[in-house]
Amino acid sequence: MNTQKIIVLSPNFSEDSMIINQATIDTEFxxxxxxxxNVPAEYQKDVVAVYGEDLFTTIVAEQCNLKLLKPTDDWLASVPLKYTLRNITYDRFGNIQNVQNKFIKPVDFKFFPAGVYTSVEEIQGYSTIDATIEVFVSDVVRWTIEVRCFVIDRTIQTWSTYIYNGEIELKDSIEKSEETEMLNFLNKFLTDKTIDLPKAVVIDVGYIPEKGWALIEANPVWSSGVYACDPKKVIQTIVKSCEKVKI
Known part of the structure; x- marks a missing residue:
């Protein structure tokens, strides 16, 4: 009997999940x-991956014996300055009370909107935020190009802009000189064995005027937006980011 290779999608329809659904046609998935x-028991053994919002993927993974690969929580703050081109720290929310004019982002889930804040008191719901949640605090920089890359075993599978010339623009090509510089930077970063990376990961990079190309962040594949990336290559990367645990 042939075994299915199921990718479970969230019951909450999104543009990304519809892209993934369509892209599985004429594939092994x-x-x-x-x-x-809840995944019915008769399907659980055939589930090889899950894609959707963070909490959904966590719950499905537990039911289907999947290990979801992602960078460690403090990973971004551990990356050398030569790749980030800005100072980044990792801390508990309760420890950043005196931070001013910084970019602040929750590490996990969306406890509050990531953004530039002149003080932490400006953060929506400030007084109700759990002091123990982890956050990144970084210098403020201006990105004119932002690119999403799906990566397996430190090799780029597909990429797409999501910001170009400071505007939202999804496309899989940019000026040749920009593309060459971007790929040179990204490949240098990916081949640096001092950088710890999961087998499959989403890497976002961007261009800072007068500084150059830099790492923006890394994200788990199983909850990242597709943008204009090749969806079939995205599927392969999603599957690689979900490891079946033997029991």
């Missing part, structure tokens, strides 16, 4: 949605 976050 089958995309499936269920009416809730």
């Amino acid at each position: 089958t995309a499936m949605r269920f009416g809730s976050w």
Whole structure:
């Protein structure tokens, strides 16, 4: 009997999940949605990956014995300055009370909107935010180009802009000189064995005027937006980011 290779999609329809669903046609994978976050027992053994919002993927992974690969929580703050081109620290929310004019972002989930804040008191819901949540605090820089890259075993599979010339623009090509510089930077970063990376990961890089190309952040594949990336290559990367745990 042939075994299915199921990618479970969130019951909450999104543009990205519809792209993934469509892209599984004529592949070895089958995309499936269920009416809730519970995967029926008869399908669990055939689930090889999950794609959707963070909490959904965590719950499905537990049911289907999947290990979801992602960078460590403090990973971004550990990357050398030569790749980030800005100072980045990792701390608990309660420890950043005196921070001013910095970019602040929650490490996990969206406890508050990431953004530039003149003080932490400006953060929406400031008084109700758990002091123990982890956050990144970084210098403020201006990105004119931002690019998403899906990566397997330190090799770029597909990429797309999501910001170009400071505007939202999804495309899989840029000026040749920009592309050459971007790929040179990214390949240098990916081949640096001092940088710890999961087998499959999403790497975002960008261009800072008068500084050059730099790392923006790394994200788990199983919850990252597709943008204008090749969806079939995205599927392969999603599957690589979800490891079946033997029991």
